[in-house]
Amino acid sequence: MDHSKSSTSLREAALRALDNAYAPYSNFRVGAALRTSDGRLVTGCNMENSAYGLAICAETLAVASAVSQGLTGFEEIAIATEDSEPTPPCGACRQVLNEFAPRIRISSYTRDGKEASWTLDELLPHAFVLNQSRGRM
Numbered sequence: 001m002d003h004s005k006s007s008t009s010l011r012e013a014a015l016r017a018l019d020n021a022y023a024p025y026s027n028f029r030v031g032a033a034l035r036t037s038d039g040r041l042v043t044g045c046n047m048e049n050s051a052y053g054l055a056i057c058a059e060t061l062a063v064a065s066a067v068s069q070g071l072t073g074f075e076e077i078a079i080a081t082e083d084s085e086p087t088p089p090c091g092a093c094r095q096v097l098n099e100f101a102p103r104i105r106i107s108s109y110t111r112d113g114k115e116a117s118w119t120l121d122e123l124l125p126h127a128f129v130l131n132q133s134r135g136r137m
């Protein structure tokens with residue numbers, strides 16, 4: 001697999017999703033694109049609401065869209081913003097990603113070409129994992 005080419009298409013998908021961001025309140029527009037284990041791309045954008053607490057992040061929306069299509073294995077997520085520096089996912093999205101892909105690679109891009117990347121392990125050490133035996137003491 002030509003890794004650099006697939007990263008480019010993932011970045012381009014995130015930038016296209018950024019165009020669909022609905023962020024009239026914060027004006028912090030975000031697009032995200034997930035690559036699934038079987039090579040499919042699933043996108044998301046942030047979606048705000050006049051009741052602010054109902055806002056959904058681009059990364060979480062991409063994961064939800066993928067899960068709704070029966071896709072739960074993810075290899076990489078690209079994030080695109082209009083900020084001056086690459087933006088990592090928020091804490092809540094890190095936990096959402098951890099549910100399905102603890103080893104996912106995360107890349108973030110700005111419109112003007114800056115990029116950064118991390119592993120989820122770096123961004124979310126000691127992630128919460130429900131120990132289902134705890135409730136049965």
Ligand SMILES: [Zn+2]
Pocket residue numbers: 057058059060089090091092093094
């Ligand atoms: Zn988030």
